[in-house]
Amino acid sequence: MTPDAVITVSVVAGVFLLLAMARWPADFVFLGGLAVLLVTGVLGPGEALAGFSSPGVITVGTLYVVVAGIQETGALFWIGHHVLGRPSSERGGQLRLMAPVMGLSAFLNNTPVVALFIPVVRQWCRSLDFRPAKFMLPLSYASIFGGVCTLIGTSTNLVVSGLMQDRLGRGMGVFEITALGLPCALAGVIYLATVGRRMIPDREGTDRLFGDTREYTLEMEVAGGSALAGKTIEDAGLRHLPGGYLVEIVRGDHLIQAPPPDTELRERDRLVFAGSVESIRDLRARRGLQAAPDQVFKLDGEDRERRLVEVVVSDHCPLLGRSIRAGRFRDRYNAAVIAVARRGERIPGRIGDIVLRPGDTLLVEAHAGFAPRQRDSRDFYLVSEVEDSRPVRFSRAPAAGLIFAGMVAAAAFGWLSMLQAAMLAAALMLLTGCCSPGRARTNIEWSVLLVIASALAMGRALDQTGAAGWIAEGLLAAAGNHPWLALAGVYVATSLFTELITNNAAAALIFPVAVTMAGNLGVSPLPFVMCVAVAASASFATPVGYQTNLMVYGPGGYRFTDYFRVGFALNVLFGVISVGLAPVIWSF
CATH class of the missing domain: 3.30.70.1450 (Regulator of K+ conductance, C-terminal domain)
Known part of the structure; x- marks a missing residue:
């Protein structure tokens, strides 16, 4: 390897190590790694900052504004309270929960969907005398299931689509990944409703252990x-x-x-x-x-x-x-x-x-x-x-729904690119009063955008310095130059990375390796790219790999090992389906 490639691999390894130590925020670690690559001359200023102008990053940031408009008008709140109903059993309740969460997460970013449903599920469990632990993990996992089904379901797919546009000259269609993501999602639901259900711990959540004593x-x-x-x-x-x-x-x-x-x-x-204050906030938001x-x-x-x-x-x-x-x-x-x-x-x-x-x-x-x-x-x-206590603007809900539906239709039918559709929808949310400028600013997850942009720059460094090729050659040697084994190696590597760091960063770092491997084998890169997208999102075995897993950690009263016990089989299940189906859908 060249000196620049050694520096790049060392920086990426150092980033992994610091994230595993969990002593510093992910955005600080990634920005620090990017700074090292810039100072050492591995990346020039333009190359280091290119990730911040990536269409994928801008699309993700813009969608936060669109989701803020839907939240502020009460559309998601209505779904949470009227769809769940009053099931007679925990299994029925889990299915009633996972269905709408999957549907919403296919078209909305997972994080705000889970953030909305956590208090709803917590109150719902109290009213039915269910344990929140039985529902918080299915809530997070279902949001991941839905996210892998469409381009806009998760920011990871948008990042991969942006990388495809830069490297392959074409992006990902809104429903292109559905053929692979939907079978994975359905298999995940069946697993959680049968075998996985027995592995979910029956434990008190923090809301019961430290309840609000004020009445x-x-x-x-x-x-x-x-x-x-x-x-x-x-x-x-x-x-x-x-x-x-x-x-x-x-x-x-x-x-x-x-x-x-x-x-x-x-x-x-x-x-x-x-x-309690949560019940008061709930009543204040009832139409x-x-x-x-x-x-x-x-x-x-x-x-x-x-x-x-x-x-x-x-x-x-x-x-x-x-x-x-x-x-x-x-x-x-x-x-x-x-x-x-x-x-x-x-x-x-x-x-x-x-x-x-x-x-x-x-x-x-x-x-x-x-x-x-x-x-x-x-x-x-x-x-x-009190968090999230602004009055809900129910009168704007029809306008917000039409704007969102129009955004999805415009991108799905190719009338506009995903970035154009998202920016138009965000502008309309602000112009029609569905979302206030202040709420739009506060709803954007700036730390997530910083991680994505920095990881994209590191991925570029891996590619330009030849480090990605060196890693690809190592994986190919282990796979014996067999496309199926090479694809499995890419999936496993991405899955391991996403459990150790973050989903978007894993996709950005493994993408150039996957494309290089496909080129060395002389096969289509699409199966590799789609497997990277699914593997980067399919983070079930640890709470740190995906933000929604960490969000339900406290409300569910979970331990670190609970995720591995329930989620490892899901990781394997998604891997088998993805590696088996991807070459059938997008032939080598």
């Missing part, structure tokens, strides 16, 4: 024209509330305490709930329910910029000993008290009539400036913003 009192109103009007409490889905319950209904001057499940709701009914009019309608500013904030009343607060209404809390702080918790006990009466005491925890709806402004105030001991 808030919340007052909501059935909106005029709401679809909930005329339904019973049972039919409206307000009976089995995860972490909360309906305490009473105020109907004009009539009070219905502990209402039975067959009580019919009417427009303008005031519903008093008690529950057909709105905050009591005297609570938030007079707040200054736009509704879309509101969010929920938890504050603890200090003994210096000027409103102590006065009711929330008499103390004019809303006028004083430009924030509306939504719910109140007091040492784990339920506070009777309406929100406005509650007399404040030191130590009371208030859940308030306020604007972005409230939390920074009040953190230094003597009125409150603690100020903490």
Whole structure:
């Protein structure tokens, strides 16, 4: 090998080692490796920064904005609450969960889909008395199953498509990988519903081990024209509330305490709930329910910029000993008290009539400036913003759905490239108000983009210095110049890399090796490329190889070994199917 090739291989090996030590963030490690290649002259400035202008990287970043628009309009929230239903068994629940997650992940990035479903599944499990551990791994794995079925299902496929465009002069069609990904996905579902189901641990999640002991009192109103009007409490889905319950209904001057499940709701009914902050956030996002009019309608500013904030009343607060209404809390702080918790006990009466005491925890709806402004105030001991608590803009959901469907159709039928379709969809999400500029910026996973761009540059270094050819020759020697064995070697190498580092980085690093091997054998590179795409996404045996696996680690109460016990067979299953089918679909 040349000196530059030695440096490149050493840098890549060093990156693997540092990531395995798990002491530094992945984006820092990859940027550090890229800096070494730049400083040593292995890559010039243009070559080192080329990954940041890659169509694949830009497409991934743009899709984060599109997904933010779908999330902000409540489309995914509706699916999560209305599709899962009330299955009678864990197996039925797992199938009910995996089907919509696979379908969504085929067209949306896996990460936001799993982020949406984690709290939904957690609450759903509590209401059905299921263990979250039985569902969190299937949630993550199902998102991976769906992601390998289309070009836009996972950022890995977009990265591979961009590399194909640069190296082979053509990208990947939206549904080109479906012929390989769908059989893998179906086999994965069957495995989890049968053999794998028995291997999933039956363990408490962190939400039960460290549950929220605060019980808030919340007052909501059935909106005029709401679809909930005329339904019973049972039919409206307000009976089995995860972490909360309906305490009473105020109907004009009539009070219905502990209402039975067959009580019919009417427009303008005031519903008093008690529950945890997560149940309160859930109720605030339900279509057909709105905050009591005297609570938030007079707040200054736009509704879309509101969010929920938890504050603890200090003994210096000027409103102590006065009711929330008499103390004019809303006028004083430009924030509306939504719910109140007091040492784990339920506070009777309406929100406005509650007399404040030191130590009371208030859940308030306020604007972005409230939390920074009040953190230094003597009125409150603690100020903490609740994540993902902005009001859902249900009125924009049809527009967001049409924009997303149009993006998929334009890319699928070849009217626009995937990058063009994504950028047009992102612009329309912003122009139509489906997504605010602030939410668009915060929804982009910048660390993921940095890892992808840096890994692309390292892949370029492997290719240009001849290191990829040297690695390919080693794999070919082990495979005996047999295309099937060589393909299996590429799949195994990619699978090992993606478990040790990240999926996008593994694809970017192995891609030039795979194409070089195909060239040396004189066969089509397409089977190799498609196997790299599937293998890079099929990370099931460790929690660190794929971001969604790490996301469910805590909520499921898992241990590191749980992933290997359940996921190793999935890795082998995907490998056998991919290596067996890829040369049949795209002949050597």
